[in-house]
Amino acid sequence: MVTLAQVARHAGVSASTVSYVLSGKRSISAGTRRRVLDSIERLGYHPHAGARALASSRSRIIALMVPLRTDMYVPVMMEIAISVATTARAHGYDVLLLTGEEGVAAVRRVTGSGLAEALILMDVELEDERLPLLRVCGQPSVLVGLPADPTGLTCVDLDFAAGGALCAEHLAGLGHREIAVIGEAPGVYERHTGFAERTLSGLRGRADQLGLRVLHRPCEGSYEAVLATLGRVFDERPDTTALVVQNEAAVEPLLALLRRDGRAVPEDVSVVAVCPEQVAAQASVRLTSVAIPAQELGRQAVERLVAKLGGGTEGGEDDVALLAPELTVRDSSGPAPANQRTKESASARRLSRR
Template identity: 65%
Template sequence: MVTLADVARHAGVSASTVSYVLSGKRSISAPTRERIQHSIDTLGYRPHAGARALASSRTGILALMMPLRTGLHVPVTTEIAMAVTTTARSHGYDVLLLTGEEGPEAVRRVEGSAIADAMIVMDVGRDDPRLPCLLAAERPALLIGLPTESAEAADTAGLDCVDLDFEAAGARCVEHLSGLGHTRVAVLGEPSAVHERGTGFAARTLAGLRAAAGTHGVGLLHRPVDGTYAAVAAAVTRVFEERPGTTALVVQNEAALEPLLALLRHQGRAVPEDISVVAVCPDQVAVHASVPLTAVSVPAQEMGRLAVERLVRRLAGETPRGTELIPPLLTARASSGPAPSDSVPTEERRGRGGR
């Protein structure tokens, strides 16, 4: 095993000089630094993590708080976590994953133990109880998500946030459908548990949907739904009972998408001839659905990457706190089309002798 003393002998310097180069505690001339780095690379020296942490007051670890709560869509959060891990490694950091629902206690434990240099916090809720601890922490923290229903409120709280602009995403869905002539739209949203704990992205999407519906004269009906076939069937039945003229569905619940498409096929409702479907979901979900979905992409990889890059800059003292919202991108695919002239399903019209 290569030691620090081996590096010093190879570079022709003292062990303390190598230590100063590694810790950055003293200014060492560029030629000497280059010679030591060449020796490190040639010999394959890897500083001991504990010694490196003691020398630099840094652990080389980022803590990712990703509580696995009811209603959380695991594939999306996993994609974000993978992007965080990959980007962190490219900057020389490892990631400590925390999945428990410990709330403020988890923040206090990470902060008090100095086990990580910074924290990334996911599944942020309205008035999230972890926020006071994060704001008081000495180590940088970043939220993937907003703890309020507007970016402006988050800015005034002095938080550091990265997220999709979900308000604009909701508005974009309504604008797309309104442009196709749809005036009655129903929203199948995240499960009730997500709304009840005030998760920011769900509330902000709904706010954007409602604001755009008012602007464009679109009647909007919102129903939270679990991702099972039975739950989707019950929700869609209620929608058509309450709003028989509904011609489009906006879905912000990845788990509900395939059950919905299967249900519509079973009911003889053709997509998009009888009813249009627009989703807020990752591109891979939209592209590989049984009917390619018109969708606003949830850029999970970009969110994870931006979170780490902002934190790395914060650790280097380069970036102030603030909110960075990713503009929504809607891609039109096979699931949306012009509003039908009547709400009778295609199969029923064919049964009457229509085409």
């Protein structure tokens, strides 16, 4: 292993000069700095992380809290996590991944140990129990998600409420009036997880404005669960002509069951999804969808955190960045069936005669 003393000898400078170049604590001439950096690269020197942390009181580690729950779609979580890790590495930070469901205990352990300089929290609930401690501990942090009260916090998320509204607008424009939402697993709503609650709220609010009726049914992602949920939907609302799916695992079982039941997509039933781009584009019927920009969420979270660690103004407290949603029209959505449009026309004629 190459030592700092070897780098100093190779560059023809003192060990303290190499240390100052690495830490940035003192101004070093451009020529000497280039010579030291060249020697570091040629010799393949890597500063000892423990020694560097002791000397600078900085660990260069970001803790990423990603509770891996069975009722969440793990690939999306991992895509965000990978984006966090690669972006952090580009800024000279490593990532400590915490996947347990420890909540407050995990935050307390990280902030109390000094192991990590900062935290990124995912799977944020509207009334997240981790947030009071986060507000008072003084540790730089960013949420990938939006709680009910973001006061004193830095948050990055997709504007899920606007995404839900886009789904309602698209389907209303195609003449649909009876819509069912095949939602996340029941536990996601029981925890009041922010993204799911906000999508539903945005969709319902815009649907009310546009005169759409909405039925929401939480659903696990298994074939059996989707079978039961779809049966309930058409039993309760036989005139349903459009489905909005916010559960990536339920997409293929849903499409398979619609085919089995002789319901053509989109001729008989339109389907719109809130899901990652690759899920929508690679489905057995290419789905009209609102994309979840997982990589961009991870990148922006790290950029804001690094700005906070560097004392910059970007990413300061009370900073909420909501990415604008985009709806991409593909093969799964089309005009409401003729019988639905006929009913709407008849209803309109009755109203006009009153």
